[in-house]
Structures are given as structure tokens and as C-alpha cells.
Amino acid sequence: MKKIKITLVKSPIDRPERQKQTLKALGLNKTNSTNEVVGTPQILGMIQKVNHLLKVEELA
Numbered sequence: 001m002k003k004i005k006i007t008l009v010k011s012p013i014d015r016p017e018r019q020k021q022t023l024k025a026l027g028l029n030k031t032n033s034t035n036e037v038v039g040t041p042q043i044l045g046m047i048q049k050v051n052h053l054l055k056v057e058e059l060a
Contacts (some may be wrong), residue, residue: 001038001040002038002039002045002058002059003036003037003038003039003058003059004033004036004037004038004039004047004056004057004058004059005035005036005056005057005058005059006026006028006034006036006037006047006054006055006057007031007032007033007034007035007054007055007056007057008023008028008029008030008031008034008053009031009032009055010031010034010052010053011031012021012053015053018052019053021035022046022049023050023053024033025046026040026043026046026047026050026056029051036059038057045048045056045058
């Protein structure tokens with residue numbers, strides 16, 4: 001599995017509660033916070049749901 005670096009670039013304010021919970025599960029709670037995660041199918045699905053709020057980079 002590849003490591004993925006995700007950064008929250010847009011505020012979750014005025015977003016549905018479901019998206020806020022997804023961001024919390026990804027370990028992102030403040031704007032510009034960054035987390036490195038392993039690219040499992042579950043994580044990739046969560047990233048896809050809130051992709052409009054994130055910047056995603058693959059790590060080598």
C-alpha cells in the first residue's frame with residue numbers, strides 16, 4: 001500500500017455533518033493540517049467523499 005499525504009485546504013464550516021466526521025476520521029481538524037495515511041480502500045473512499053476540501057499527494 002502506498003502512503004498518501006492529505007492536507008485540508010478548505011474550511012469544513014457550513015458543510016454537512018457527515019463530511020465533518022469524515023475529516024475527523026482522516027485526522028484533519030484545522031485548515032492546513034496535514035496527515036500521512038496508508039492508501040487502503042477505506043481511506044481512499046473517505047478521501048473521495050471530501051476531495052473538494054483536500055489536497056492529495058502520493059509519497060514515494
